[in-house]
Amino acid sequence: MRRVRYTSTGGPLFLEEAPVPEPGRGEVLVRCEAVGVTLPVVRKVGEAAEPIPLGGEVAGEVVAVGGDVTGLALGDRVTGLCFGHGYADFAVLRQDMASPVPDGVGAVDAVALVRSGLVALGVLEAARPRPGETALVTAAASGVGHLAVRLARTRGASRVVGAVSDPAKADFVRSLGADEVVVYGDDGWGEPVDYVLDGVGGDLLTPAVGALAPGGRLVAYSSGGGTVRAYDLLVGARTVTGFQMARIARERPDVYEGWRRELWRRYTEEGLRPAVHGPFTLADAARAHEAVVSRANLGKVVLVP
Structure with missing residues (x-):
């Protein structure tokens, strides 16, 4: 698979070939259809002493399920926050960070709306x-x-x-x-x-x-x-x-889940729609980061593998 990586503080970002990861216990493997770029990750690329995995919000189809996973199955479409390599064709999500995407909702909208x-x-x-x-x-x-x-x-x-x-x-x-x-x-x-x-x-x-x-x-x-x-x-x-x-997700999961349901209700019943800047390809991840750094974006910056 392809994924975006960098080797020194500040980049540059580049595409590389890497093995498709395997989900562990309590994890699912998602074929990424859209990836949300977050400000904390952009900042860490420029500031962290050591390179970090480029994580972020991902949306796509579950293609493998690890042990002890309940409520999610092959073929489900989900969105959630990836703490590992998320700028990739495939990404691993913890089950507690993944939520279903309603039928008829595109991956770009899902990744821009939920987190x-x-x-x-x-x-x-x-x-x-x-x-x-x-x-x-x-x-x-x-x-x-x-x-x-x-x-x-x-x-x-x-x-x-x-x-x-x-x-x-x-x-x-x-x-x-x-x-x-x-x-x-x-x-x-x-x-x-x-x-x-x-x-x-x-x-x-x-x-x-x-x-x-x-x-x-x-x-x-x-x-x-x-x-x-x-x-x-x-x-x-x-x-x-x-x-x-x-902190809300960790200590108040009931509140966190209630907010997720509220967002989808507003999406389906009230027409709440996110604005998307891009989307960019994985090869253009550096341009996506620059849009955030320069404050040029209008809405959510999204990558589409």
């Missing part, structure tokens, strides 16, 4: 939105952010603001349902909002907190770090909550 959508829905739940409140979403054109904009609107936000790195993304973000679009570095982000969903972190945390109305809530889900000054929270009684999907 990014789970994060977007979970972050929104953590913000405890009430109908009529106002929202601001940073990284509003990203794989998670664009779905967060749509979900905030359907959850009753009276005003949704999208924050982006480039004014060229404004039309795209407005097409998602945003009422306003602001650009990082702008002086002021308009009228204060009741909650902020922040997927950027770093230096953007300060203006994001500053965009909150008194009593406002910021939910931080970025791996970008950053510091919040206590004084900025004390003034106006603002709060910041950290959100980590891995």
Whole structure:
């Protein structure tokens, strides 16, 4: 099979031939039809001291089943998070990370919706939105952010603001349902909002907190770090909550599964659709990574083997 690999920090990425892996206990082997590119993996390629397997969200058909697997069988179509080599023709998924793809749903939609959508829905739940409140979403054109904009609107936000790195993304973000679009570095982000969903972190945390109305809530889900000054929270009684999907999946599997069902319900009944940047072939994985690094993507970056 083909898979994408690199041998030194920062790349370059290249295709190589490798044996088809075998699933272990509690695992299934999936023939990959689509692979979602994630920001944490892109960052690790540029920062990790040692090369890592290029994992990510995968969607495709189960072609082999390991021991102790229940509820999944040959021929099932699934999507889930791969912690090994995911940029490949075949990938191994842990059973607890794999979920069925409904009939009639394409692999690209499935891989773009489920993991990014789970994060977007979970972050929104953590913000405890009430109908009529106002929202601001940073990284509003990203794989998670664009779905967060749509979900905030359907959850009753009276005003949704999208924050982006480039004014060229404004039309795209407005097409998602945003009422306003602001650009990082702008002086002021308009009228204060009741909650902020922040997927950027770093230096953007300060203006994001500053965009909150008194009593406002910021939910931080970025791996970008950053510091919040206590004084900025004390003034106006603002709060910041950290959100980590891995913790929900590990400690609250009932909640995690409920969110998955909610996403598919919104897909089938309400027309929730992810936007896809690309898709790219495995040979173009470097271009896919560059789209993420340069913040050029509009929606979820996807590879199609």
